Amino acid sequence: VNDVLMAFFFAIAAKEVWEAVIQKNGSLRGKKAATPLIATAGGMFGPIAVYLGLALFLGSDTYEAVKNGWAIPTATDIAFSYLIGRLVFGSGHPAVRFLLLLAIADDAAGLMILAVAYPQAPLQFQWFLLTGGAMALAFFLRKGNVQSHWVYLLGPGLMCWYSFYQANIHAALGLVPIIPFLPHAHTDLGMFAKAEQNRDDTLNEFEHFWKTPVEFFLGLFGLANAGVVMSSLGTGTWLVLAGLLLGKPLGITAMTLFAEKVLKLQKPAGMDYRHVVTLGMVAGIGFTVALFVSVAAFTDPGPVQDSVKMGALLSFAAAPLAILIAKMLRVRPEPRPSIDAEAVPDAS
Numbered sequence: 001v002n003d004v005l006m007a008f009f010f011a012i013a014a015k016e017v018w019e020a021v022i023q024k025n026g027s028l029r030g031k032k033a034a035t036p037l038i039a040t041a042g043g044m045f046g047p048i049a050v051y052l053g054l055a056l057f058l059g060s061d062t063y064e065a066v067k068n069g070w071a072i073p074t075a076t077d078i079a080f081s082y083l084i085g086r087l088v089f090g091s092g093h094p095a096v097r098f099l100l101l102l103a104i105a106d107d108a109a110g111l112m113i114l115a116v117a118y119p120q121a122p123l124q125f126q127w128f129l130l131t132g133g134a135m136a137l138a139f140f141l142r143k144g145n146v147q148s149h150w151v152y153l154l155g156p157g158l159m160c161w162y163s164f165y166q167a168n169i170h171a172a173l174g175l176v177p178i179i180p181f182l183p184h185a186h187t188d189l190g191m192f193a194k195a196e197q198n199r200d201d202t203l204n205e206f207e208h209f210w211k212t213p214v215e216f217f218l219g220l221f222g223l224a225n226a227g228v229v230m231s232s233l234g235t236g237t238w239l240v241l242a243g244l245l246l247g248k249p250l251g252i253t254a255m256t257l258f259a260e261k262v263l264k265l266q267k268p269a270g271m272d273y274r275h276v277v278t279l280g281m282v283a284g285i286g287f288t289v290a291l292f293v294s295v296a297a298f299t300d301p302g303p304v305q306d307s308v309k310m311g312a313l314l315s316f317a318a319a320p321l322a323i324l325i326a327k328m329l330r331v332r333p334e335p336r337p338s339i340d341a342e343a344v345p346d347a348s
Contacts, residue, residue: 001224002295003171005217007161008210009288010111011175013078015207017108018180020101035267036101038259039252039276043102043283044109046251047073047243054239066236069297069308071113073243075289076106084282084319088326090333094268095275102252102283110289111173118296120168127167131177134159138181145183149206152182170296182206218288232306240290240311245318249280274329281325284318 048070055063081103082096089095138156146152153175161174184203256276259265267276290312298305325331 001217001220002292003165004161006172006221006292007175009214009217009221010172011179012207012210012214013107014111014176014179015203016078017104017111019184019203020104021108022180031265033101033105034263035256035259035265036098037105038263038265039098039256040102040105040109042251042253042255042258043076043106043248043280044074044251046254047247050247050250051239051243054242055235058235062235065304066239066308069236069240069294069304071110071117072240072290072293072297072308072312073247073286074106074113075110075244075286075293075312076103076248076283077285077287077289078103078107080285080287080316080319081282084285084322085279088278088282088322088331088333089275093275093334094270095279098268098271098275099279099282102279106283107289110293111176114170114293114296115173118170118293120170120296120299122168124167127163130163131160131167134163135177135181138178142181142183147183147202147205149182149202149209152178152202153206156181172292179203221288222291232303232310234303234307234310236304236307237311237314240286240294240308241314241317244284244286244290244311244315245281245321248284248318249277252280252283253277274331278322278326278329278331281318281322284315284321286312286315290315 051073052063052067052070055066078100081099085096085099089099134156137159138152141151141155156178157175160177161171164174165171182203183201185201253273253276256267257273260267291309294305294308294312298308
């Protein structure tokens with residue numbers, strides 16, 4: 001489940017990141033992405049500071065036991081945060097787009113952290129030659145106008161996955177390097193845009209085929225990894241929750257303020273700091289990626305692994321807290337505009 005099936009989850013996440021970064025009108029291109037990207041940095045460094053700072057405060061023994069889990073509270077679960085964001089802000093509010101940009105960038109950073117900070121064993125660098133060969137093969141397949149995603153998956157995809165497995169990089173990331181080589185459209189309609197269902201390029205063909213199976217795979221992942229008892233509550237639980245529920249909103253708000261006041265960048269029209277604080281709490285839902293990082297950070301089953309996994313699971317507390325904060329700050333859902341904003345590229 002963790003090494004094979006989750007590879008399709010991370011491949012779809014990489015697909016969204018790639019489209020947002022490289023395609024015309026991509027949501028992570030140009031000045032419009034600057035403020036969310038800076039907020040993303042706050043949403044990563046804030047949780048790390050809270051997690052490690054509190055661990056140090058609790059003593060050197062505690063710090064040594066839990067320090068390897070520093071990346072757990074940096075995670076934001078795209079799917080669940082998107083659902084709660086729509087509930088809190090309404091589908092038409094710019095805060096939803098801001099939240100998605102932040103979550104996409106967070107996932108991109110999370111992929112790099114998993115690859116670099118949590119190798120499964122000493123890296124075997126010679127296997128990266130096979131990774132390069134897989135990417136070269138995917139490049140020539142694209143040049144040869146090969147359109148079926150199955151060819152890319154069973155050829156360079158399988159080669160790349162095997163090279164990651166042998167190199168001791170997390171095999172779940174094994175399909176990510178070939179994603180940029182799949183033939184794709186030249187414009188990005190946006191995360192979860194309904195209009196993408198009508199696209200038949202190879203990259204979208206891949207997502208259309210695997211999207212429903214991946215939802216099932218995520219359920220299997222939860223069953224395989226989330227089994228903890230309530231007695232697993234421990235120091236790691238509270239550190240992860242503090243990072244996600246305090247560090248996330250504080251870091252995102254602080255760095256958004258820095259972007260606006262110091263760097264003279266702008267928030268999207270229609271957003272104020274009530275929305276920033278609220279979406280910062282929504283971004284505290286770590287769940288899937290936080291759970292994955294928990295298992296990667298603490299490979300030996302035991303009290304520490306169980307306690308941080310419990311923190312990842314309990315991060316769903318961010319949802320009711322975000323709803324409560326929204327009510328306190330008088331943030332109300334906006335109705336969907338008459339034109340489907342998700343189907344129209346952002347021209348701002």
